[in-house]
Amino acid sequence: MLTSVCEDFIDTKVIYFGIMTMNNLFGYKERDTWLNHTTGTAKLVGFLAISTMGMISYDTRFLLALGILAIVLMKMAQIKYHEYALMLKLVLVFAVINLVMVTVLAPQYGAQLYGTHHALFGSGYWTITEEQVFYEFNLLLKYLFSLPLAIILLFTTNPSEFAAGLNKIGVPYKIAYSFAITLRYIPDVQSDYHTISLAQQARGYEISKKASLLARSKGAVQIIIPLIFTSLDRIETISQAMELRRFGRGKKRSWYQEQAFSKRDIIVFIGSIVVIVTGVGLLISNNGRLYNPFQDR
Amino acid sequence: MNTKKKSEGFSVRSVVATGIGAAVFFVLMKFIAIPTGVPNTTINVAEGWLALIAGLFGPVVGLLVGFIGHTLNDAVTYGSPWWSWVIADGIFGFLLGLGKKHLALEYGNLSTKKLIQFNIWQVISNVIAWFIIAPIGDILIYKEAAQKVFLQGAVTAVVNSLSVAIIGSLLLVAYVKSRPKKNSLRNE
Numbered sequence: 001m002l003t004s005v006c007e008d009f010i011d012t013k014v015i016y017f018g019i020m021t022m023n024n025l026f027g028y029k030e031r032d033t034w035l036n037h038t039t040g041t042a043k044l045v046g047f048l049a050i051s052t053m054g055m056i057s058y059d060t061r062f063l064l065a066l067g068i069l070a071i072v073l074m075k076m077a078q079i080k081y082h083e084y085a086l087m088l089k090l091v092l093v094f095a096v097i098n099l100v101m102v103t104v105l106a107p108q109y110g111a112q113l114y115g116t117h118h119a120l121f122g123s124g125y126w127t128i129t130e131e132q133v134f135y136e137f138n139l140l141l142k143y144l145f146s147l148p149l150a151i152i153l154l155f156t157t158n159p160s161e162f163a164a165g166l167n168k169i170g171v172p173y174k175i176a177y178s179f180a181i182t183l184r185y186i187p188d189v190q191s192d193y194h195t196i197s198l199a200q201q202a203r204g205y206e207i208s209k210k211a212s213l214l215a216r217s218k219g220a221v222q223i224i225i226p227l228i229f230t231s232l233d234r235i236e237t238i239s240q241a242m243e244l245r246r247f248g249r250g251k252k253r254s255w256y257q258e259q260a261f262s263k264r265d266i267i268v269f270i271g272s273i274v275v276i277v278t279g280v281g282l283l284i285s286n287n288g289r290l291y292n293p294f295q296d297r
Numbered sequence: 298m299n300t301k302k303k304s305e306g307f308s309v310r311s312v313v314a315t316g317i318g319a320a321v322f323f324v325l326m327k328f329i330a331i332p333t334g335v336p337n338t339t340i341n342v343a344e345g346w347l348a349l350i351a352g353l354f355g356p357v358v359g360l361l362v363g364f365i366g367h368t369l370n371d372a373v374t375y376g377s378p379w380w381s382w383v384i385a386d387g388i389f390g391f392l393l394g395l396g397k398k399h400l401a402l403e404y405g406n407l408s409t410k411k412l413i414q415f416n417i418w419q420v421i422s423n424v425i426a427w428f429i430i431a432p433i434g435d436i437l438i439y440k441e442a443a444q445k446v447f448l449q450g451a452v453t454a455v456v457n458s459l460s461v462a463i464i465g466s467l468l469l470v471a472y473v474k475s476r477p478k479k480n481s482l483r484n485e
Contacts, residue, residue, distance in 0.1 A: 091376055178312050189324045
């Protein structure tokens, strides 16, 4: 059952990515909201701050609050459900698979984490405790809470702003530039892939589900080899062009998409600091990463 | 080819190799899935490409290609990157890149012995990345249950080792065949 669900996703995914071009690779679209006008740097900092704190903390109240904040922000960004439905479904499938695996492989992990044992039902190895259910609920929150934030970041930020933003928060500019090249060339590599794939299929290499396993693998290899050789040539051409233009001579570089900070960026920064301080405060008051409602019972 | 002095740190060629390498990694991860017959397990072509690019350009490029490619793929597929696995992929690229000097792919000479050594090293790297780093990261960062993450790690290590053994070796051989051999010019 799960396999067939996944295969459905893969089919839609192929169509979904087939029609992508540079700007909407990540679903970016120009929308007239304050989140769109905020600079990429500020959004990147906000995303990293909130998702890192959410990653560290196991405080249910904190995670719920962050989740609600994320959903409110997503409403403000005016992102429509159909734009992220596919992502949401994939994350849900991913979360369900993981939760089932945890239940099957480590049904006593919750009790071990929280240090108490309140049995709900089942017996022996399969005793399901309140602690286990609570732990898995937290896990689910963790899988889900950052999705709206990531969607906001991806859907409201021009991809070229990411490189400038990364450089601004301290990533060396050569690495930020590599990242910019990746974003710039994904559509080109995709179209190369597509062309090669059609050419090889015309020559009789079958890569669809109709073919046998061996035939499909052979077909895939026939696509990969030309693709890697074009890409390796491309590395030579681009690096020669960049060297001719003396890339990498200066200690710093400026970015076309770089923007000055305005009031809303400052607000995002302050908001990030508030989240970090709250998160750290809870870590201290909880005596660790877990929020434990079972202690006093 | 790349005889320029290294005092500049990260060379222009490495910057571009990282960028294009990550783009190809991303596209391969998204599009090409060769089924193994076991549900939900596919031969990961992208890791084979990572083996080639790391072998050609060294550990830093390998690290960054794995890191950037995996981050982007996670971001586009699931919304947010799963950091412990992203880091593991980066370290996998780094470890493979350490073999650059020994393999010396650019000189068009890849003996069977070297190919076997490469495969032993890639299996060790896979085990380090997916059976040690990724699960420990899951436990430390996400407080996941050990039983579950070690099982996932073991399956991934096996599948990726197979992927690199098949696709990676194939790509290495194809690349080396395309290069002129060292000392291939003779005095006449």
